[in-house]
């Protein structure tokens with residue numbers, strides 16, 4: 001038996017989609033089919049109606065981010081120059097394909113290993129979200145990107161399968177860049193949808209889904225990370241999501257299709273893909289409290305309150321589409337070196353741009369490699385903030401921490417936070433009680 005598959009006529013009521021899936025899960029359990037099937041052959045799925053998603057992102061691996069692995073970018077001291085090297089695109093362009101391939105292969109080989117996946121599984125994580133760029137599949141125009149990531153990606157899927165981790169595949173970069181962030185591959189302009197990149201993006205989803213949608217460890221595919229709704233045409237983003245959904249469904253009726261909220265607010269998605277025509281759609285929102293001054297000025301208590309404040313809207317949205325917080329961290333400052341981009345300073349200590357206002361010093365936060373170097377007070381504060389976020393986000397369908405590890409930036413380093421008693425272990429342990437109730 002290679003797959004177990006029930007089609008049940010969708011029930012046309014509010015939440016019909018969820019009811020259908022709950023029924024299907026119940027029938028499977030009754031029939032004893034789930035436990036009877038050999039593990040290797042069972043296509044896993046994640047049942048949001050009975051389980052919270054507790055996940056970790058595998059950031060800075062198959063898509064470079066200078067602040068996650070600054071050591072790869074220290075070779076480019078001239079970041080203030082005319083054509084600075086600030087992202088994976090310029091990394092490949094500056095080094096040329098042979099040298100870029102050599103360095104990237106070394107990075108793919110070493111930055112994330114089986115031991116890291118094992119550490120995540122041991123910490124009680126049930127899902128890893130793995131960012132990958134379109135350029136792993138297709139090049140566009142005169143792209144300097146190098147390929148070869150997929151062999152490492154395949155290894156990661158095998159580790160996940162062995163360790164019982166679910167995988168959310170996350171298309172993190174679209175041709176031309178969907179947000180202008182370095183983590184899209186290319187920092188600066190937002191050229192996605194400016195030229196005819198939509199067809200190519202859907203083609204990449206087609207390749208990705210045909211290759212991976214039926215992999216036993218893959219439970220979901222996110223069509224695109226963080227398209228910047230304010231700078232793009234929302235109508236076209238929605239058309240893209242519909243095209244992407246249809247493309248994934250050609251290969252699998254089961255794998256969850258994840259859509260990012262495009263930063264326009266959860267209520268913008270009320271009713272979208274929430275009809276019997278769509279099944280297994282998950283809405284992803286990202287919550288950080290360090291990318292504008294008013295949040296950086298909050299006290300610990302207000303950071304906690306701001307996290308708890310999200311509970312209602314997430315819980316409400318979760319009654320329409322399963323809603324996850326697919327990225328968040330323990331950071332309450334933007335002091336991590338290059339967090340705002342290679343060569344760019346922090347808002348917190350006034351080095352973001354010339355004339356930035358100053359909130360406090362970043363001393364003791366930048367250039368710290370591990371939470372073990374923080375004071376006990378600071379570790380306790382981060383833990384309190386993290387606990388509040390986990391509670392708030394579990395009013396929805398769950399959460400995915402950004403990110404598994406960093407070279408520095410401990411507030412963002414899940415494995416290091418676990419090792420230093422900052423991340424609750426088990427993940428449901430609370431030192432600060434139910435802060436959101």
Ligand SMILES: *[C@@H]1O[C@H](CO)[C@@H](O)[C@H](O)[C@H]1NC(C)=O
Nearest residue numbers: 232233234235236237238239
């Ligand atoms: C957004 O795209 C739609 C569909 O192509 C188009 O009809 C509409 O005019 C566009 N809106 C703007 C503001 O460009």
Ligand SMILES: *[C@@H]1O[C@H](CO)[C@@H](O)[C@H](O)[C@H]1NC(C)=O
Nearest residue numbers: 298302303304305306307309
């Ligand atoms: C929490 O939400 C309330 C009501 O919307 C708002 O007045 C308050 O400023 C929020 N607090 C924080 C810290 O975000």
